[in-house]
Amino acid sequence: KASWYVIHTFSGQEARAKQSLLERAKQFSREGALEEIVIPEEDVVEVVKGQRRTSKRKFLPGYLLVKMQLDDELWHIVKNTAKISGFVGSGSQPTPIPEEDVRRMLGQTQTSKPKPMVSFEEGETVRVIHGPFTNFSGTVGEVKPEKEQVQVLVAVFGRATPVWLSYEHVEKV
Incomplete structure (x- = not known):
């Protein structure tokens, strides 16, 4: 059964890490074991020159959420993928995170209205x-x-x- 894992990537390289992981899994004919790869993002509203603009902001920069059927081979594929520094968890046994936690986290990003990106400070x-x-x-x-x-x-x-x-x-x- 597939579980969710948190994978640590190089900050700012989340999209490339996701792509590298997909390509590497395909090389080993294991792409079926990766059910879902998510870059946790939320919408934020900025005001630029008087115009409202909605953009995406990563709320877990440097991390990917991956739902997969983890075994030794897949563990090595992930660990040796470019732009990925490893799993979040203790030692060689990554800790899966509960499905409800992931759904709540992802649901929070999709159901909430875009957050304003505060760029004003007192005294400015x-x-x-x-x-x-x-x-x-x-x-x-x-x-x-x-x-x-x-x-x-x-x-x-x-x-x-x-x-x-x-x-x-x-x-x-």
């Missing part, structure tokens, strides 16, 4: 690009990632006025 200078304060510059006073809002301290008549704005209404200076 930003420019308002939309709304009544367009072209005003100010300092970020507070960030609320759950609401995708920033509080900007805008100088109005020589006095700092706090204004809550959506991420897409401001840009970094």
Whole structure:
């Protein structure tokens, strides 16, 4: 019966490691033993130049989740694959992870709405690009990632006025 295993890859090389593993398993006619190979990713929303953009971000960088029927031969195939540094687990006996844990992890990435990618920090200078304060510059006073809002301290008549704005209404200076 196939089980899920976590495989450690070189960071940033997850897609290449997945491809290398598939090719190597095919060389040994063992591709049938690899049921599923997943690069754990989630969707994140970034605001670039006032435009919302959804992109993928790995939430387990440097790891692959692989469902396979592990035996000695397959263990050696995985261990000797380019871009893979080995299994997560103790010694030569990798520990399978429960199916429910993997499904919960993967389900969480597919059912949740894209997360905002917070790129604003308190004290940072930003420019308002939309709304009544367009072209005003100010300092970020507070960030609320759950609401995708920033509080900007805008100088109005020589006095700092706090204004809550959506991420897409401001840009970094």
